[in-house]
Amino acid sequence: MERVLDEPVLVRRRNAGRSVGAAFAVMVALLAAAPFVVYPVFLMKALCFALFACAFNLLIGYVGLLSFGHALFFGWASYLTAYAAKAWALPPELAIIVGTATAAVLGIVAGGLAIRRQGIYFAMITLALAQMMYFFALRAKFTGGEDGIQGVPRGRLFGFFDLADKTTMYVFVLVVVLAGFLLIYRIINSPFGEVLKAIRENEQRTISLGYKTERYKLFAFVLSATLSGLAGSLNALVFQLASLTDVHWTMSGDVMLMTLIGGLGTVFGPVVGAFLVVAMQNYLASFGQWVLVIQGAVFVACVLVFRRGIVGEIAAALRVRL
Amino acid sequence: MFEIFGIPSQALFGQLLLGLINGSFYALLSLGLAVIFGMLNVINFTHGAQYMMGAFAAYLLLQHAGIGYWPALVIAPLLIGATGVVIERLFLRRLRKLDPLYGLMLTFGLALVIEGLFRNVYGSSGLPYQVPESLEGGRNLGFMFLPNYRAWVIVLSLAVCLATWYGIERTRLGSYLRAATENPVLVRAFGINVPRMVTLTYGFGVALAALAGVMAAPIYNVSPQMGSDLIIVVFAVVVIGGMGSIMGAIVTGFALGVVEGLTKVFFPEASNTVIFVIMAIVLLVRPAGLFGRTG
Numbered sequence: 001m002e003r004v005l006d007e008p009v010l011v012r013r014r015n016a017g018r019s020v021g022a023a024f025a026v027m028v029a030l031l032a033a034a035p036f037v038v039y040p041v042f043l044m045k046a047l048c049f050a051l052f053a054c055a056f057n058l059l060i061g062y063v064g065l066l067s068f069g070h071a072l073f074f075g076w077a078s079y080l081t082a083y084a085a086k087a088w089a090l091p092p093e094l095a096i097i098v099g100t101a102t103a104a105v106l107g108i109v110a111g112g113l114a115i116r117r118q119g120i121y122f123a124m125i126t127l128a129l130a131q132m133m134y135f136f137a138l139r140a141k142f143t144g145g146e147d148g149i150q151g152v153p154r155g156r157l158f159g160f161f162d163l164a165d166k167t168t169m170y171v172f173v174l175v176v177v178l179a180g181f182l183l184i185y186r187i188i189n190s191p192f193g194e195v196l197k198a199i200r201e202n203e204q205r206t207i208s209l210g211y212k213t214e215r216y217k218l219f220a221f222v223l224s225a226t227l228s229g230l231a232g233s234l235n236a237l238v239f240q241l242a243s244l245t246d247v248h249w250t251m252s253g254d255v256m257l258m259t260l261i262g263g264l265g266t267v268f269g270p271v272v273g274a275f276l277v278v279a280m281q282n283y284l285a286s287f288g289q290w291v292l293v294i295q296g297a298v299f300v301a302c303v304l305v306f307r308r309g310i311v312g313e314i315a316a317a318l319r320v321r322l
Numbered sequence: 323m324f325e326i327f328g329i330p331s332q333a334l335f336g337q338l339l340l341g342l343i344n345g346s347f348y349a350l351l352s353l354g355l356a357v358i359f360g361m362l363n364v365i366n367f368t369h370g371a372q373y374m375m376g377a378f379a380a381y382l383l384l385q386h387a388g389i390g391y392w393p394a395l396v397i398a399p400l401l402i403g404a405t406g407v408v409i410e411r412l413f414l415r416r417l418r419k420l421d422p423l424y425g426l427m428l429t430f431g432l433a434l435v436i437e438g439l440f441r442n443v444y445g446s447s448g449l450p451y452q453v454p455e456s457l458e459g460g461r462n463l464g465f466m467f468l469p470n471y472r473a474w475v476i477v478l479s480l481a482v483c484l485a486t487w488y489g490i491e492r493t494r495l496g497s498y499l500r501a502a503t504e505n506p507v508l509v510r511a512f513g514i515n516v517p518r519m520v521t522l523t524y525g526f527g528v529a530l531a532a533l534a535g536v537m538a539a540p541i542y543n544v545s546p547q548m549g550s551d552l553i554i555v556v557f558a559v560v561v562i563g564g565m566g567s568i569m570g571a572i573v574t575g576f577a578l579g580v581v582e583g584l585t586k587v588f589f590p591e592a593s594n595t596v597i598f599v600i601m602a603i604v605l606l607v608r609p610a611g612l613f614g615r616t617g
Contacts, residue, residue, distance in 0.1 A: 131558075132598035136595070298431070299431025300413065
């Protein structure tokens with residue numbers, strides 16, 4: 001099958017690490033300074049989605065698998081974290097672990113089913129499975145149906161840091177998201193990541209080299225699901241809410257759009273895309289249904305004329321890897 | 323009135339009928355998806371939106387031009403099919419050489435645009451569309467009451483499905499189509515205009531969706547979001563059936579509609595999810611799908 005990334009970016013290998021390092025420093029500096037200028041809850045939301053989009057990008061950008069059901073992991077992790085924090089009164093770190101572990105288990109089940117088919121079928125299967133779990137969330141007692149789980153306490157991190165404080169919460173979210181970001185960067189540059197890229201380029205040939213590609217694909221899927229779950233868990237604590245919006249297919253569409261705008265298969269693209277889309281949804285919220293129209297139009301435009309995405313275009317212009 | 327497995331016959335056959343109706347729509351929509359996929363190698367996410375546009379076309383024709391159900395049954399698919407032709411020429415044609423995933427993303431974006439536009443104008447609540455006078459009422463079959471319009475929907479959908487199957491599998495034009503699916507370059511060398519065939523195939527698949535929309539208008543209300551949830555179920559139907567076979571799409575569509583209807587009788591909580599569960603089981607047992615040839 002053809003690759004998702006049709007135009008490979010020429011890279012001078014020895015510069016690769018340096019450009020990523022410099023960009024990472026800029027990103028951290030911007031994110032550290034941002035809460036003095038921008039509303040922190042907006043930033044925290046964007047950060048959660050940045051992690052979500054990076055996790056999604058791990059699959060589409062580096063394995064070439066388009067999951068259309070990532071809301072499943074984001075949303076269910078968010079429900080379980082909210083429930084654990086509220087009903088079981090678990091401290092935030094344990095509530096997040098409960099949510100993230102749920103996403104990992106769901107990732108094993110959904111991934112195990114979906115990798116049995118390739119390409120376009122993979123996308124349809126993940127979408128259908130996510131829709132099934134949406135109906136479960138709608139029906140299940142503990143999710144609160146249409147109301148969701150509201151008033152989730154943020155609690156004290158390790159019994160010490162009070163997350164009700166905005167600054168503490170922001171620092172916590174920033175640290176977790178950056179850790180997730182670095183983990184993903186480490187994964188894609190590990191020997192394991194190289195095999196994933198080989199599968200993306202030519203799965204048949206990778207099989208002929210003796211790699212059990214199904215296992216690699218499944219493991220990548222579970223990693224992606226788990227990190228999406230981590231993002232969802234954080235999101236539930238930020239907004240102190242878990243709701244049906246988080247498991248709906250529109251959420252899967254949102255994360256796809258973020259990654260596409262930023263640049264599929266780029267390290268920083270999903271972060272840029274997440275901030276853009278969250279900002280767009282924030283500022284256009286008063287226009288009602290036009291948000292849907294604009295998002296759809298951006299989708300179409302990206303696919304037709306802008307397939308490298310913002311970061312992909314910048315990287316191509318500077319001939320570096322970002 | 324009598325009972326089967328402790329369920330009154332009225333309820334059982336009523337749900338069975340409802341299942342057949344849903345199955346008619348699953349069959350028409352998955353047939354359109356399969357035809358388009360065969361030729362363009364694109365999964366048409368816009369299909370649900372196009373089904374919705376068909377229903378709206380019927381509604382608007384009646385409201386603004388006084389054109390009733392019967393002419394709308396022909397005009398709406400032609401109109402919406404024409405918009406499909408435009409979409410293929412403007413957008414999908416540019417993606418031919420790319421990964422099919424881009425086609426999915428593009429048609430998803432288009433679906434968002436269309437649904438958003440209709441929601442802006444018509445809101446989210448359903449608009450009523452009357453059953454045509456000649457099909458009002460129904461007949462009592464002894465074990466159940468059969469509304470005429472619903473019987474008509476099942477018959478028409480079956481007829482259209484079988485006609486499409488015949489057209490593709492048994493006619494000369496259909497053989498060109500199948501040949502072009504296998505090897506477009508060779509078919510072009512025989513002097514057949516393959517790009518035009520691709521365009522018309524997309525238009526035809528879209529017209530099938532629009533026809534389903536017109537048929538659905540008197541049964542469900544006409545609303546902007548009527549297509550988006552349905553299309554996900556149809557995707558599951560397509561995964562279960564496999565897109566390799568036209569007849570497979572038709573049979574799977576009707577069969578799953580019936581299964582869903584029966585689930586509503588015996589285990590109503592699961593009626594929303596039963597098709598997805600079946601999909602998961604089929605993936606475990608027969609990953610290529612019931613009628614699929616290759617993965």
